Amino acid sequence: MNYSRRQFLQLAGMTAASGILATNQVFGSERIWKNNSNTLKIGLVGCGGRGTAAAVEALLADPNVILTAMADAFDDHLEKSYRTLQEKMGDKVQVSQDHKYVGLDAYQKLINADVDVVLLAAPPAFRPAHLEAAVNAGKHIFCEKPFAVDGPGLRSVIASAQKAKEKKLALVSGFCWRYHLPKRETFGKVLDGQIGNILMAESSYNTGELWYKERQSGWSDFEYQLRNWLYYNWLSGDHIVEQAIHSLDMMQWALGDQLPVKVTGSGGRQKRTDPKFGNVYDHFAVIYEYENGMKSYFSCRQQNDTAPSYAVELIGDQGKCLVDCRTGEHIISGKNPWKYDDETKFTDDKAYEKSASRSMYQQEHDELFASIRNNKPKYDGDWMFKSNQVALAGRMAGYTGQTVSVQEVLNSDIVLFPNNLSWDTQYNIPIAIPGINPAI
Numbered sequence: 187m188n189y190s191r192r193q194f195l196q197l198a199g200m201t202a203a204s205g206i207l208a209t210n211q212v213f214g215s216e217r218i219w220k221n222n223s224n225t226l227k228i229g230l231v232g233c234g235g236r237g238t239a240a241a242v243e244a245l246l247a248d249p250n251v252i253l254t255a256m257a258d259a260f261d262d263h264l265e266k267s268y269r270t271l272q273e274k275m276g277d278k279v280q281v282s283q284d285h286k287y288v289g290l291d292a293y294q295k296l297i298n299a300d301v302d303v304v305l306l307a308a309p310p311a312f313r314p315a316h317l318e319a320a321v322n323a324g325k326h327i328f329c330e331k332p333f334a335v336d337g338p339g340l341r342s343v344i345a346s347a348q349k350a351k352e353k354k355l356a357l358v359s360g361f362c363w364r365y366h367l368p369k370r371e372t373f374g375k376v377l378d379g380q381i382g383n384i385l386m387a388e389s390s391y392n393t394g395e396l397w398y399k400e401r402q403s404g405w406s407d408f409e410y411q412l413r414n415w416l417y418y419n420w421l422s423g424d425h426i427v428e429q430a431i432h433s434l435d436m437m438q439w440a441l442g443d444q445l446p447v448k449v450t451g452s453g454g455r456q457k458r459t460d461p462k463f464g465n466v467y468d469h470f471a472v473i474y475e476y477e478n479g480m481k482s483y484f485s486c487r488q489q490n491d492t493a494p495s496y497a498v499e500l501i502g503d504q505g506k507c508l509v510d511c512r513t514g515e516h517i518i519s520g521k522n523p524w525k526y527d528d529e530t531k532f533t534d535d536k537a538y539e540k541s542a543s544r545s546m547y548q549q550e551h552d553e554l555f556a557s558i559r560n561n562k563p564k565y566d567g568d569w570m571f572k573s574n575q576v577a578l579a580g581r582m583a584g585y586t587g588q589t590v591s592v593q594e595v596l597n598s599d600i601v602l603f604p605n606n607l608s609w610d611t612q613y614n615i616p617i618a619i620p621g622i623n624p625a626i
Contacts, residue, residue, distance in 0.1 A: 226558065229253075230304075230305045237308075238267040240330065243548050252279070258288060311415075313329065314342040317333070324355065332431050332574050336423075336598065340574055347570070350567065360550070362432075372518070375518060381503075381520060382502040385503055386480065389484050390486065408608070417462070420603050425466060426581050446579070448474075448475040449474055449576075451580055456468060458488065469487035474576065582594070586623050
């Protein structure tokens with residue numbers, strides 16, 4: 187993160203080039219990467235929109251990569267994704283009918299198949315089990331965020347990540363902003379002291395409502411909830427964990443990935459009160475306090491027709507830093523003013539998403555596959571679960587109305603995601619009420 191922009195571009199170019207050069211390079215009878223054939227085979231677990239996009243990016247990341255297996259709980263999801271990928275990527279999609287796995291155990295069948303890299307993009311609650319299975323099978327991994335919806339799940343993720351490191355497996359997380367060049371440069375300057383000691387931080391992810399799928403004839407209660415997983419905290423972790431975690435991760439990054447010591451918050455359902463929205467909140471407001479007394483103020487909401495905000499602002503004793511994900515601004519003011527020199531203004535919020543931010547998704551996979559080819563597996567595990575822990579602590583503070591610690595969250599034995607799921611599972615968690623719920 188201390189590289190200049192020019193140095194980073196040179197490094198990124200060298201990394202990508204070395205990945206391509208290594209594709210067919212063999213020394214004697216031993217290839218320069220371990221445990222992989224010359225053609226790297228990808229398996230996709232979770233065939234929704236994010237999973238499908240991740241598969242495209244993975245296939246573009248290396249000239250000798252093919253998709254050979256797909257898994258999803260639902261056949262219609264898998265087939266829609268398969269058709270999309272075939273249309274976009276042509277013969278790089280080589281998934282035979284017997285390598286299309288459907289059902290709640292589909293992930294294990296895929297991981298047991300002959301694949302080198304797995305893309306984990308199912309709903310978040312499944313991530314701990316999927317990650318553990320992939321690591322145990324010795325697969326390289328792209329693991330979409332978040333990684334767990336409760337303390338026991340997060341402890342499992344930490345153990346799996348450590349095991350991946352010991353086995354020298356690549357583990358790249360879905361915290362895409364960590365792969366965004368302007369943010370790497372900006373937060374690198376902050377960490378190098380360009381705004382001095384940070385006195386206060388603020389971050390936000392305030393947006394509108396997301397998709398909802400009407401119940402269809404023949405769906406069991408469990409299928410209905412799984413198809414609308416966003417609105418059930420035992421599947422998604424609630425939107426502070428599932429979506430707004432991006433802003434919390436950027437905040438953590440800018441603060442050197444130190445964990446807060448106290449977390450106080452509030453939240454509730456003001457607008458999204460219809461039963462179709464399950465048991466999640468539509469807003470949270472959280473204060474994170476760090477060991478030196480510095481406080482970070484965070485807010486998130488999913489409410490239509492409200493003012494949007496998706497930014498991180500840092501106040502130091504020598505200046506201020508603003509990173510705005512909606513406008514593309516990356517600015518440092520004060521004693522050492524600076525502005526990202528490729529910054530572009532957009533009047534349409536989605537224009538920035540479609541241009542600058544799309545490259546970060548591709549960068550994730552470019553670096554993942556280059557690291558595999560070079561036998562220097564990239565490992566995000568040293569920080570990725572900390573941001574998940576911070577998000578879970580914010581949810582617990584909001585749900586309970588109490589001041590909590592991140593250690594309480596990690597040590598919690600409260601399980602949101604039940605074992606032994608089946609299509610007949612009947613499972614409902616009441617909406618949390620601050621002052622009544624002791625913890626969740």
